[in-house]
Amino acid sequence: MTTKSIPHLPDLGVYGFDRYEPIILAALITEDPMLLIGRSGTGKTFLLNSLSEALGLEHRHYNASLISFDDLVGFPYPDAENATVRFLETPATVWGAESVLIDEISRCKPEHQNRLFSLIHERRVQGIALTKLRYRWAAMNPAANDQTDVESYTGSEPLDPALADRFSLFIRAVDWDDLNEDERTAITSPAGEGKITTDDGRLLNRIEECRQLFIQQVETCPRNILDYVTTAVTALNGAKVRISPRRARLMARSLLAVTLVKGTFQEKISRLVLECSMPHTTWGAEVSKNILDAAHRLSWEAASKSEGRWVDLIFAEAKFERKLDILLKHCPSPDEGTQAITQILASEPRDRAAAFAFAVYPAAAMGKLPIGTEGANDLGRVATPILTVDAEVTWSERGSVKAQHHPSYDAFAAVLESLSGARSERARQFFSWCLVEKIAVTDPPGLEKEIEACAKLLKTRLMK
Amino acid sequence: MMNVASHVGSRPDLIANAGWGGPPARQRKEHIYSSLLGKKDGEIRCPRIIRLGFHSPGDDLLEYLNDLIGAEGYRRSEDLRDDITIPEKPYICRPTKQPAPCSLSAPRTEIFRHALMLGLCTSQLYDPSRPVIWTRNSLTRVVDLFDPEGFYA
Numbered sequence: 001m002t003t004k005s006i007p008h009l010p011d012l013g014v015y016g017f018d019r020y021e022p023i024i025l026a027a028l029i030t031e032d033p034m035l036l037i038g039r040s041g042t043g044k045t046f047l048l049n050s051l052s053e054a055l056g057l058e059h060r061h062y063n064a065s066l067i068s069f070d071d072l073v074g075f076p077y078p079d080a081e082n083a084t085v086r087f088l089e090t091p092a093t094v095w096g097a098e099s100v101l102i103d104e105i106s107r108c109k110p111e112h113q114n115r116l117f118s119l120i121h122e123r124r125v126q127g128i129a130l131t132k133l134r135y136r137w138a139a140m141n142p143a144a145n146d147q148t149d150v151e152s153y154t155g156s157e158p159l160d161p162a163l164a165d166r167f168s169l170f171i172r173a174v175d176w177d178d179l180n181e182d183e184r185t186a187i188t189s190p191a192g193e194g195k196i197t198t199d200d201g202r203l204l205n206r207i208e209e210c211r212q213l214f215i216q217q218v219e220t221c222p223r224n225i226l227d228y229v230t231t232a233v234t235a236l237n238g239a240k241v242r243i244s245p246r247r248a249r250l251m252a253r254s255l256l257a258v259t260l261v262k263g264t265f266q267e268k269i270s271r272l273v274l275e276c277s278m279p280h281t282t283w284g285a286e287v288s289k290n291i292l293d294a295a296h297r298l299s300w301e302a303a304s305k306s307e308g309r310w311v312d313l314i315f316a317e318a319k320f321e322r323k324l325d326i327l328l329k330h331c332p333s334p335d336e337g338t339q340a341i342t343q344i345l346a347s348e349p350r351d352r353a354a355a356f357a358f359a360v361y362p363a364a365a366m367g368k369l370p371i372g373t374e375g376a377n378d379l380g381r382v383a384t385p386i387l388t389v390d391a392e393v394t395w396s397e398r399g400s401v402k403a404q405h406h407p408s409y410d411a412f413a414a415v416l417e418s419l420s421g422a423r424s425e426r427a428r429q430f431f432s433w434c435l436v437e438k439i440a441v442t443d444p445p446g447l448e449k450e451i452e453a454c455a456k457l458l459k460t461r462l463m464k
Numbered sequence: 465m466m467n468v469a470s471h472v473g474s475r476p477d478l479i480a481n482a483g484w485g486g487p488p489a490r491q492r493k494e495h496i497y498s499s500l501l502g503k504k505d506g507e508i509r510c511p512r513i514i515r516l517g518f519h520s521p522g523d524d525l526l527e528y529l530n531d532l533i534g535a536e537g538y539r540r541s542e543d544l545r546d547d548i549t550i551p552e553k554p555y556i557c558r559p560t561k562q563p564a565p566c567s568l569s570a571p572r573t574e575i576f577r578h579a580l581m582l583g584l585c586t587s588q589l590y591d592p593s594r595p596v597i598w599t600r601n602s603l604t605r606v607v608d609l610f611d612p613e614g615f616y617a
Contacts, residue, residue: 362510362612365556365589373591380588384558387510388499397490405494422507422617425500432498459616 008206011199012050015183016043016174022269023276026257027169028055029210032250033120033136035105035164037281038173043187044139047173048101054203057098057135064138065107065155069115073125094125099135106140106156106282113163121166138167143284158283168250169276210260217256224265225255228303231316232274235295238318241280241287251277265303271296314340315347320356321453328461331370338375345378351434351441352450357382358430359454368462386429391436406435415444423452501558501610509614513555516578516585517564517606525603528568529579536572541596544580548573551581555590555609564606579603 008025009017017024027034028051036044045061052059062071072094074087089095102108102116118124123133143158179187233248255273259265274296278287295316302312310330314323323344331337341364345353361383363369364376395406405413412431419427427448434441441447502512518525529541538544566578582603583596590609 362556362615365554365612367554367593373586373589373594376591377586377588380556380586384556384588387501387556388558390497390499392493392495394491394493397492399489403492425506425508426615429498429500432496436496455616462613462616 008054008199008203009047010186011202012054013186014043014047014050015186016179017047017171018183019174019272020171020276022258022261023169023171023254023272024051025207025210025261026254026273028135028207029214029257029260030168030253031134031211032168032253033138033166034169034171035167035282036137036139036171036173037142038139039175040141042173042175044173045101045103048137048139051137051203052099052101052135054199055099055207056204058096058132059099059101060092060094060097061101061103063103064112064116065104065109067102067108067112069112072115072119094119094130094133096132097130098132099137100133102136102138104140104156105138106143106159113160117163117166120163140282143282159279161279161283164279164282165244165246167279167282168254169273170279170281171276172281210257213260214257217260218253221252221256222259222265224303225252225259227309228270228299229255231302231309231312232295232299234313235298235316236287236291238316239291239295241278241291247277247279267300270300270303274299311336311340311343314344319453320352320359320450321457323356324360324454324457327370328457334370334372334375337369337371338378341369341371341375342378345382349442351439351447354382354386354433354439355430355447355451356454358386358426358433359451360458361387363458363462366462368458385437386433389429389432389436393435393438408435408441411441411444415448419448423455426451426455500615501556502608507617509617510556510610510612511614513551513609513611514581515560515562515565515606515608516581517566518575518578518603519564519567520604523568524600526598526600529575529598529603532572532575536576541580541583541598544576544596548576548580550577550584550592551590551609552592553611554592556612557585557588557590557607557609559587560606560608562606562608581609582607585609 007018007021009015009021024034024047036048038044049059049061071092074089074093074095076085076087078084079086087093087095094100100119102120105116108116115125118127119130120136120138123130123136140159141156143156176184229248229252232251233243233245236243251273254277255265255270258269258273262269271292275292278292280287298312298316302309302316310326310332313330314326317323317326327337327340331340344356348356357379360369361376361379364371364379367376369376393406395403397403412434416424416427416431430448430451431441431444433439500508501510503509520528533541533544566574568575579598580596581590582605583598584590584592584594585602585605585607586594590607
């Protein structure tokens with residue numbers, strides 16, 4: 001076992017966080033805000049206080065449910081010239097702190113949230129910079145609408161997503177059932193109660209060493225890390241899991257830091273960084289494991305083979321015009337283009353696959369897409385029947401209700417109403433085909449917009 | 465409408481129908497015709513460039529055309545490209561049920577042009593860059609070729 005692979009947390013008397021240790025170390029390296037979520041008595045506060053002791057930090061521990069503003073800043077008084085207000089510092093005020101733990105952040109009074117917001121996000125209070133502050137940590141019980149078991153945490157409110165988005169990493173503290181036998185024994189042992197945590201500087205040295213490397217590398221973040229994060233964020237947003245651009249940046253920092261901790265860019269730990277970067281738990285939502293797995297698979301592929309990354313990006317993107325744009329810009333050969341087209345047609349629901357083929361087939365037929373004849377024929381098989389519709393549509397009139405048109409007609413007519421010119425003609429053609437083929441279109445206005453965006457993109461390309 | 469049928473009294477031919485009294489569902493139908501190919505109004509214009517096909521009831525076209533090109537000194541259908549002018553752009557290809565435009569009594573240049581172009585058509589695409597493929601199926605089709613450029617008007 002190398003020195004790097006010896007875990008740090010058991011040395012500090014912290015058990016049950018082994019799985020998350022690289023993530024915790026990453027948060028110490030980036031100095032980005034970290035939030036621990038778990039049931040009471042799972043060691044969240046103990047972990048964070050122990051980290052501050054091991055790193056020799058000037059630490060402040062506040063309970064957000066009890067905190068008052070004076071506790072944070074001290075008693076205000078005018079300076080000698082009556083020109084400005086100063087604050088009488090106490091051992092509890094935040095001014096000299098290097099690390100701050102805001103416990104029970106989800107029980108915070110709403111009026112304090114804004115103050116904590118600037119503390120966490122900007123390292124400022126009342127607009128005054130906290131120049132020594134490096135670490136901003138918080139802990140909370142699961143949000144009240146995330147109670148799936150016996151204990152209920154009344155008063156643990158869902159966090160404001162804007163506040164949650166300022167945290168970089170979210171770590172779920174494990175409970176008794178998830179601990180192994182050794183961890184249970186170690187936790188149960190009453191030895192060491194009240195002692196200052198120390199590991200003879202091993203953690204501090206490791207963090208300082210990695211922090212130096214991090215500062216050097218963060219300015220030219222490795223391409224595979226950027227590829228992983230951009231693909232993951234695109235895929236998650238495509239799956240309707242909103243991830244902000246800020247979070248993408250935070251995720252890249254965390255992934256770089258965790259790569260420095262592990263020595264190499266590794267798949268398993270990247271998946272864990274992705275999972276721990278999701279803020280949704282803090283407001284009681286959950287990102288499904290399947291969505292995370294799918295996003296990770298695409299991202300890992302994109303990061304592993306930069307020459308094939310464009311394909312992964314195509315599948316990470318939800319909108320057709322973005323897929324098309326990637327195809328046009330990055331497809332290296334007609335064979336690979338054909339393969340991408342085949343996969344797009346196979347992976348989309350029928351209405352969407354048809355819309356895509358309809359929008360791009362004319363350009364493919366003209367040889368304006370970077371795809372082979374087979375790809376153009378695949379598109380043609382789907383699109384040709386849409387280009388000319390000549391069929392009967394049938395429907396039932398029930399009871400005394402007179403239905404002049406097919407039930408889907410109104411939804412299509414509502415979209416067509418606001419359109420004109422070539423755009424209207426394309427939309428009318430597509431929806432006519434949907435009617436005769438009895439295609440249920442989930443989002444007619446959205447799909448029409450995607451057809452139009454593709455047509456616009458191709459028109460621009462054809463004019464070049 | 466839910467029908468609950470049961471025998472009434474001793475008459476098995478009498479059926480009590482719980483749905484009685486409501487107006488019945490009526491089947492409606494509407495014919496829809498719409499095309500972006502070959503239309504002459506609106507902003508999108510994808511004009512028909514040509515109709516291809518042979519009027520040849522009962523003839524084995526493949527055998528006939530192979531004999532014909534042999535008689536003219538061509539070794540294979542691909543060689544027709546040297547002498548026959550065909551459109552250089554790819555077009556959308558759509559089978560049609562309209563009558564075939566070319567009879568076997570037409571001038572040979574015309575017959576070869578239709579045959580060559582039919583050999584360059586898949587069921588969706590006329591692609592002059594692909595190899596000429598003559599089969600009984602490909603030669604007996606009647607197809608229209610459309611220029612798709614106007615689709616992006």
